Amino acid sequence: MRTAISSEAREVARAAAQWLTLLESGEATDDDHTRLQHWRSSDSRNESAWQKAQLLRQRFCGLPPTLAMATLDRPDLARRAALKRALGVAALVPAAWLISRQLPLDVWRADLQTSTGELKRLPLADGSSLQLNTASAANVDLAKHRVTLVRGEMALKVPGSVALTIEAPYGRIVVSRSEVCVRLNERDCRVSVVSGSVQLQPLHGPMMTLQAGQQVSLQASGVGPVGPFDALLPDWRSGVLMAQNQALGDFLRELSRYRSGLLRWDPALENLRITGSFRLDNTDRVLSLLAASLPLEVQSRTRFWVTLVPRKNIA
Template sequence: MGTMNTASSTYPSNDRIVHAAVDWLIRFESNTITEAEQRAFELWKAADPAHEQAWKRVAGLLNDSFAVVRDAGLRAPGQMQAAQRTLLSTRRRKLLRGALVFAGVSGGSALLAERQFAIGQLMADLQTGTGQRQTFALADGSSVQLNARSAVDVDFNQHTRQLRLRAGELIASVAPDSNRPFIVETAHGMMRALGTRFLVQQRDTLSQVVVLEHSVDLRTRDGQQLRLREGEGAVFDAATVNRIDGNASALAAWSDGMLAVENASLAEIITALKPYYSGYIRISPQAAALRTFGVFPLDNPAHTLRTLVHALPLQMQQYGNWLITIDLMPA
């Protein structure tokens, strides 16, 4: 097993600023902002350079997410406006009634511990807990950033540099070494870097790769091969590979603490939020099938879910910090 140096990436506590930027964005996109609010927005933005930076980041990511919808709107007038209304309209929602009773109290501490740390991955060389992103410096000068609840094994020797992604998601920034290839392996295949930066995610039944700089060679367990270039991505299992439509780079927004989605199901959004929530999120199949687009902060899942509840026909109930339930509004 190769040696490594660890450098913890410090993420400033800027949730409040990012949430404020998202709230301003929703007001602008819904076309309900008043002149007084416009002046208040300019004052907010000028009050702190961090406000301006958060605004540019959020607005820029949303512009990328809206691009496909805007293109469709040119072909089908009114489609973009309808999509925006679906995402951004605000209405009051009723909360779910009733209480929730849990059995098996003696196992509660173990369940909560599992939500803080992926207990099954405690023996991994590198790992992150719930709500934690961290960048690790590797012995060759490369670095790897792990998303929340991710785990990686490192194997560097005189012939190769290899990372095995046990769970979660990583972004590898690769230092040049003409004598040793840099490889990331998942349960479904392996990726060989032909450049400097790429994203890999492993799920239960498939994996995903996105090239952020230069190119990557992908090979599945069963031998399917594909070369991906900057901005391209693919989803694959052991036998099949499917390209991701459009520019896939927005899938790396988690490295900045953001979730950028384009025509994603609510189930996919919940999947991305779960590594950041120390409790449990339960969603009905009917609610999980709803689709939307936008940019949301990852570091406060409850806030993001409340934003979605106000934008979609949903109702949500939160039980302390350990359970959120989501369902469709009654007809």
């Protein structure tokens, strides 16, 4: 099974590849160079990704820089143009390779995708409705009545009697006249039935029916125990993150799925309790609300590097 890569690592790798491609295009301005330097210095992970991109460029470029420059200085315009094109391709190869190491090709090629923090609702031609949560990807093949969850989380509502089958790494979910949420985690696939009932076909074990209000984990070894699911509570489908006397650490791990960059917190904050409903369209505001209601402070090195620490007592 492919090792899961964090959304932060994917964002950093993608940014490094984009910067590399821009510089190699020859169209980067002085302002672009300044912004690149700021990006590199704002986070040690950015600098590390940039150095890897540069190293890959050197490995993939077949010509030494001195030879390339000498050739470009020759008056043969056709030769210069051909070499520029070759260098452009050579620059794009490590950029694409760098991203593909962090973001698998099956995600790149998916029919439907969302970026970090993006939520998307899509009506399907058969009358069904599909929603994608943050950093998710899915393929849709209505001719075969099939939806494949490639990454992340989705909700599928099928109002008619013609079933759609959700393909996931650990089994299949057959949806008809029902609504279901499916979340792909590193080691399992969580299935939550919002309305109606669905048929589960695990890779191992017998088929089973899951009713509205029930939730289960599909795993490589089979189906986990059935638990309750409160479909009446607002959740990501409504753009809301709910917490009911939840440990702050668990809440922040969930919130970080909707933020680009790095979100850290002092271990002393891990077991603080939190209750409330929080809009997902402004995670900075969520952090401000946490600081206003809990004994913590928000420290921002940059927009993409935020740390929560215990609030200092002022005499």
